[in-house]
Amino acid sequence: MTQLTVLFLPESAYGPTNQCIGLGNLLVERGHRVVFASESSWAGKLAPFGFVERLVDLAEPDPDAGDEDAGQFWTDFIAETAPEFRKSTAEQLESFVKPTYEALIDGVKYAEPQLRKIIAETQPDVIVEDNVVIFPALTTSGAPFVRVVSCNPLEVPGEGIAPGLSGLAQADPASWAPFRTELERTHRDLWEQFNAWVVEQGAAPLPDLEFMPRDNAANLYVFPEEADYVADRPLDGSWTRMDSSVRRTDDEYVVPAAVADRPEGSALIYLSLGSLGGADVELMQRLVDTLATSPHRFIVSKGPQADKITLADNMVGEQTLPQTKVIPQVDLVITHGGNNTTTEALHFGKPMVLLPLFWDQYDNAQRMDEVGFGIRLSTYGFEAEELHGAIEKLLGDTDLRARLDQIGAAIRERDGLKVGADVIERVGLAHAASRA
Template sequence: MSPAERALRPLTVLFAPESAYGPTNNCVGIGDVLRRRGHRVVFAAETSWKGRLAPLGFEEELVDLAPPPAQPQDAGQFWKDFVRDTAPEFRKPTIEQLDTWIKPVWEELISGARYCEPRLKEIIDQVRPDVIVEDNVVCFPALTTAGVPFVRIVSCNPLEMKGEHVPPPFSGYPTGDRSGWEEFRAAYDRTHRSLWSDFNAWVTEQGARPLPDLEFIHEGDLNLYVYPEAADYTDARPLGPAWHRLDSSVRETRERFAPPPGPAGGGALIYFSLGSLGSADLDLMRRVIASLARTPHRYIVSKGPLHEEIELPPNMWGEEFLPQPRILPLVDLVITHGGNNTTTEALHFGKPMILLPLFWDQHDNAQRMAELGYGVRLDPYRFTDAQLHGAIDRLLGDTALRRALTEVGETIRARNGLHEAADLIERAATG
């Protein structure tokens, strides 16, 4: 069978996303394009996502990452609880978070990978995929030893692909000042070397190839990462031919959204979200909302999992979940935690940002947007009203920035990252 003939046959594509909204929504967007092309799309989804993917036209194969809880959980509930309980760590400098937050996250991810390995092998035997697509940061050996092409998606900041001439991931350090880079890298090595060594030994015991030094996941036969060219680091850290950038990966949501009759007042319309995980820090949500209430603007607020405990003032409207891709084109400014999905989606629609980073790659995204002039980075726990309100006024009043971001957004949208990803996955499976 020729490559052209193979390209015409329906494929079975198995997606294995991390149990969080960002990676899952990314895979949903790409998977929907493949599904509409006639391919069979199956999700190996963590059990709390039961019933959420099938209505979108996908098959669900559920995976437990730990012994099942006594009561059913909401989608991604484990990580929401984890963030809520460890939120005090976010107040520390990033180098101090390495031992007290970054390492515990890796430990939880590794524990999940070890626990679900037998179940993933069962799913692969049952589904018999033509290609496997993982959007996660940790290796699941079953996904790489199935004898079919393995596609890795990086939906975090691309500093995840390390390089000598770019800042270390998780640091939030500037690209133009290398003074702290080596200290941070040494601290990462010191805090993570033993954990990586033990995990690498287990990965090879499962029949997978050894992991690269201090990396918790392999490269794939095909590697996709989501970040606009306008913000990328490729001038300082070129990537090999197996790597392909998607300028964005904004799902084509079916959800409708019309601006509510409120919120009251005039001024600009601003979107505020700390993501499904960051919004679990209730004290922080209330602090930001109280400060924004003292401005003349109107706000749409993504309230998150603790929505019932968040009261909004008259100049705000919000709900637990909001169709973010429908809202961003309508607003003038985005206030975000700096998660990769929201950061790249804001650029996709040409919107300036105020970034309040909490953990993981959010510090890197906040720093990158600030140093490129696309946004303002503020400390979420130490900003003053004057700083937040001043950033809002400056970004809203910067007409040159708004014109530049409009052009950036037009370029990103024209490149159609979702369809490019689907093309590349088809090619990997049939080439």
């Protein structure tokens, strides 16, 4: 087997990085050299997996700053921006989505010369990016480029599906036009400026109002067949679905006795708003206080502000948890609807209560609700009885739980992580053979 050099560039948040870690780990097991061109706060956190770290700065380093936690930029950004999440998804287009794209684009432009240098030095056989904006250095290097969509697949737009980031119902197409109009109004100038800059760097023009290319060596997306949109928005042969992407690198998790030993009829529930959603301490504490009166027991991923969140007596938790080892042991998941958590819950056949905060979390929450795999609630507007009622309804639906058990088994059998690694390997081997 030819040893490939595979270069990954994930967006700096935990979700995309963990997604790429899962794929990279499998490629290392196959004997390939895996390089991570990650943002500098990930220093020292990727090498233990057997990866080569070639770190990049997305902004001028602050000489007075200490060592940051991985993904700290986005943790701070979300904490500062949390009030925007109380707005409708259409209103967030201007107040949150556009500033997020602007921040990402600033990082792309700053990192461009660094990436060109890394590519020249590492000579990758295939380049993989999991992000929502393109780095032109990755598509102009001469190596084949693989795009990973680890957000909800509505990121790839189409006339027959609800617009991405909207959280609008697939069954209500009349509601889509106003959102699309607002997207046009708020993002047209930004997209035109970015697209012009991308072309100046030697890359191909981007699809209209999209910030990532589609015409790549291969495209991967992470979402289970049972909830996919392909019947309403077909994809061409360059796209491969990974039904799930459950990394194999998490530590084992032993459920603490405080919640493992529970009264008859009491369920074990996992609560996580993700590494970014957990930065909203007020929301996390409200959830904890509301669930304190529940007869059930909870494992809580407290997030980056863990020391500011006080758990109730029916709970245990830590700042971070090995999520893929926790979810198989619980009966239900309360989640923000991030794509990793959503697809991991389905991978293990667990129903969900979904409280979306931003980005594609609205789309995942809506999709799980409309296909019957979970219940979407108003994140900031839910009443205590609504949350308790949603939990009891899902736990009491034996038909749904049996169906999810079957779906989870089918998803695990399809082994999305292997599917994705196979695609990357195939593209890389073809390129290596062409250079031989």
